[in-house]
Amino acid sequence: MEWMAFLLFAAVIGLLLAGFPVAFTLGGTALVFAGVGVITGSFNEALLSGLPNRIFGIMTNETLVAVPLFVFMGVTLERARIAEDLLETLGALFASVRGGLGVSVTVVGMLLAASTGIVGATVVTMGLLSLPTMLKRGYSPEIATGTICASGTLGQIIPPSIILVMLGDVMTTAYQQAQLSMGIFSPKTVSVGDLFAGALIPGLLLVALYILYIVVTAIVKPAWVPPHEDDGSSVTLARVFSALVPPLALIFAVLGSILAGIATPTEAAGVGGMGALLLALLRRQLSVERLREIMRSTLSISSMVFLILIGASLFSLVFRGYGGDDAVHEVLESLPGGVAGAVILVMLVMFLLGFVLDFIEITFVVVPIVAPILLAMGLDPVWLGIMIAINLQTSFLTPPFGFALFYLRGVAPASVSTGAIYRGVMPFVGIQVLALILLAMFPALVTWLPSVLYGS
């Protein structure tokens, strides 16, 4: 009955396109398939009886407690207008340098775009924040939109990000399963901290490549990234200090304490949330009304994420019940080219799914199916996780279907043509592909830092 599993997968993708909320489409479609199977005797209904226990397992998953805490921190920083302030200050500081504003946008995107885990929301925020300024200062629409899309999506995979927390949790389970299937009964573990550490060098590599591209543009096509004359003098050292140092200190403290192994991601996120509140308070940006809004936003985002996880676990129960896992296993094992062939196929499929599904859905629906198989072939779990993350980010950037482009189109003025957005983002897609090739050739770019920090 494997074909039922594949039919279920195809049906879910098709039905999701109708636009009903993902969590319920996933769970509802899976239930219909299970129901048909129970009636025709091809599905064992006892498989579903463990569902409450599974959901309770999701509710009490210690790793994922970090998600709402990181969201709280991110939303607080956002509402306290820290990103705006940072961008304004950096932009003014480097205003007289050609390409300076573009570099500022990249840096701010890297630092502060990680709050929600929803690609659309981040790109919209970055677009509203920086596109008008860039256009007003004479940046070409191509370079402006390309920079915003790339840096807005990059923030998703630079730690501390909730995507990496979720991916880390899924990878932990997948790695255990893979090792058990290989007959290893004292399995090694992989943690969210490992993923944070593994993402750091590739993330910074991407930032460096983006900045290099902007600098090269400034030399080759100076008219695309003009300097801004009348500004720059108004920026005092004190203003730079107050805009830059507190949020940077907060992010470094949170990330540093996780990487140094002093605190768990959950603890660091909690302290980070407290720090963000303090920062907002000091900037006189925190009222009771705003606090309510921060709390409500945290609740909604958290609920959205975890309901998808519940829908996805119902989906994977049914998918597994129809033998879908084994079928995927067979396909991946039988590919020519062994491990490399399997990785390339999985990456290609995820890239295509990225046109329809966001990070969260792919992490919870697709990764649990394929990761145990790939890891059992001997791949490093941190490397695989980071490759998946960068691959998906690339997918979100690729014309004509990339998520990021749709959302930026939505907030861009009519004077910016869709063609300009497509042309602008292409060099960044090129950079992404280059980074993926580099990571495939030199896996140590990912695995070196975790091995030094955690000695695994």
Add this chain to the structure above:
Amino acid sequence: MNDAATHTGLIDRINDRIGRAAAWMTLAMVIVTFVVVVMRYVFDAGLIWLQESVTWMHAAVFMLGAAHTLQHDEHVRVDVFYRSMSERRRAVVDLFGVLAFLWPMCAFLAWTAWDFVAVSWSIGEASREAGGLPYPWIPMLKTVLVLMPLTVALQGLSIVLRSLRQLAVAR
């Protein structure tokens, strides 16, 4: 206002209240986590029940907030096509979605969770960790496994009524 409109309004108000009340727990989670960290690293004291209370609140937040999130249309959609649909089309999608996906899923979740929750109450379940949360905190938390589908299904009713009204008006 006709009957349907009053019902929608009532459901929306209830779920909005529940969501806004539950949202306070996100602030409590941050503060309690901070306290746990300070206790551990400064005073070298580990308080297991306090740490478990963060997980407890986390679970309660996203389960009790699910209906509120639905009410504010913040459960993410694949909106490649939905975004450009007419109001009428959207109403059809929402109506169909509740009938085909949301209600069956809620019914199934509530039905399977019922025994699970009842057993927990009847044995007076407490945390397995020494020094963890005592009875009745664990059964209380398990009860949200029934409350979540109930409130979400109720919000589904509100969506159904609103979609039907939309379809009746926008010919």
